[in-house]
Amino acid sequence: MPKVAESTIRRLSLYLRFLEEFEEQGIETVSSEALAGRGGTTSAQVRKDLSFFGSFGKRGLGYSVPELAGRLRTIIGLGQRYPLALIGAGKIGSALVQHRGFAERGFDIVAIFDRDPEKIGQSWNGHPVRDISDLEAALAAEPVEIAVITTPADAAQDVADRLVAIGVKAILNFAPVQLDVPDVVVVKTVNLALELEVLSYALTNR
Amino acid sequence: MPKVAESTIRRLSLYLRFLEEFEEQGIETVSSEALAGRGGTTSAQVRKDLSFFGSFGKRGLGYSVPELAGRLRTIIGLGQRYPLALIGAGKIGSALVQHRGFAERGFDIVAIFDRDPEKIGQSWNGHPVRDISDLEAALAAEPVEIAVITTPADAAQDVADRLVAIGVKAILNFAPVQLDVPDVVVVKTVNLALELEVLSYALTNR
Numbered sequence: 001m002p003k004v005a006e007s008t009i010r011r012l013s014l015y016l017r018f019l020e021e022f023e024e025q026g027i028e029t030v031s032s033e034a035l036a037g038r039g040g041t042t043s044a045q046v047r048k049d050l051s052f053f054g055s056f057g058k059r060g061l062g063y064s065v066p067e068l069a070g071r072l073r074t075i076i077g078l079g080q081r082y083p084l085a086l087i088g089a090g091k092i093g094s095a096l097v098q099h100r101g102f103a104e105r106g107f108d109i110v111a112i113f114d115r116d117p118e119k120i121g122q123s124w125n126g127h128p129v130r131d132i133s134d135l136e137a138a139l140a141a142e143p144v145e146i147a148v149i150t151t152p153a154d155a156a157q158d159v160a161d162r163l164v165a166i167g168v169k170a171i172l173n174f175a176p177v178q179l180d181v182p183d184v185v186v187v188k189t190v191n192l193a194l195e196l197e198v199l200s201y202a203l204t205n206r
Numbered sequence: 207m208p209k210v211a212e213s214t215i216r217r218l219s220l221y222l223r224f225l226e227e228f229e230e231q232g233i234e235t236v237s238s239e240a241l242a243g244r245g246g247t248t249s250a251q252v253r254k255d256l257s258f259f260g261s262f263g264k265r266g267l268g269y270s271v272p273e274l275a276g277r278l279r280t281i282i283g284l285g286q287r288y289p290l291a292l293i294g295a296g297k298i299g300s301a302l303v304q305h306r307g308f309a310e311r312g313f314d315i316v317a318i319f320d321r322d323p324e325k326i327g328q329s330w331n332g333h334p335v336r337d338i339s340d341l342e343a344a345l346a347a348e349p350v351e352i353a354v355i356t357t358p359a360d361a362a363q364d365v366a367d368r369l370v371a372i373g374v375k376a377i378l379n380f381a382p383v384q385l386d387v388p389d390v391v392v393v394k395t396v397n398l399a400l401e402l403e404v405l406s407y408a409l410t411n412r
Contacts, residue, residue: 014400102399201218203392204283
């Protein structure tokens with residue numbers, strides 16, 4: 001696979017969503033213009049994004065909606081389900097456990113951990129909140145490749161170190177810190193306040 | 207102000223966080239190397255990011271931590287508090303209302319709306335959940351420039367249209383749709399499943 005920018009991958013994910021909407025509407029073929037219009041980009045960008053991954057569509061006929069959707073699912077790695085561990089049974093963790101969008105895309109939170117005795121033993125969406133001290137044992141029995149960290153900032157690096165040590169390969173981090181992990185581990189940090197700062201910057205510099 | 211890429215703004219926000227940590231530790235000056243190391247970037251990138259906004263620091267002496275922090279706050283627009291409206295009193299809305307990171311950066315959710323009669327009238331963090339049909343009247347009495355949409359996908363565009371009509375200038379959107387708004391309105395969409403897809407892509411294409 002070529003080295004592809006994250007912005008390209010994000011657009012592929014959006015194109016797949018639009019293709020799935022087209023599929024639901026019974027639309028069988030789509031032009032790069034239609035995909036571009038739906039995604040707020042250009043047809044040249046659509047063609048360029050797809051060109052990294054081979055040849056798609058027929059000149060003048062556009063793309064087959066089910067075929068392109070299928071190939072994008074394979075490219076993005078959505079041809080399988082991913083069990084996820086969630087560490088941090090707080091408010092954001094609770095919202096994520098019940099977030100329908102995760103299961104719809106194949107991501108199932110199957111193990112939840114916290115250090116708060118009040119929370120340990122609760123059932124969240126059918127899964128017990130477990131003691132963080134059982135992290136290694138629980139994930140040895142039920143391995144995951146992807147983990148979601150929703151702990152406070154001061155706990156996140158320690159949790160990340162432990163996850164990496166037991167073979168977790170990808171982390172979605174909601175703690176407001178930059179995690180330090182080996183190069184083979186992929187981290188995406190979602191900093192919600194920082195999203196608002198992008199807006200405050202735009203308002204301030206109109 | 208120059209036209210600056212969003213990736214630059216995001217790094218400025220991170221630099222500000224690191225500077226605030228340095229301030230707490232009593233550190234008075236910092237080199238671009240130290241800022242870069244903390245943020246996983248290079249000192250050349252730090253200098254380039256700052257160069258869009260004028261001249262900072264003294265060659266060989268580095269940056270004054272409080273001065274650079276203050277200037278970054280001004281640049282990002284954090285020299286004031288922002289009242290926010292939240293539309294959609296679901297799980298993610300609930301997590302955001304209680305998210306300490308927002309208030310810490312000056313963002314205060316002061317008005318909450320939903321269409322569910324079960325939720326209307328509840329008190330969330332001291333603020334009543336109001337009927338979405340009162341949106342225009344409530345925000346006329348208590349205007350906001352920034353709104354957060356956490357409705358289901360099918361309600362989000364209508365809510366966005368209503369917000370734009372009453373003068374909202376910036377929207378943080380958690381609904382999994384692309385919102386169509388006039389150019390003068392800034393929208394940031396946070397699609398949590400899409401963040402996981404960036405990880406599944408990375409795992410699939412290692």
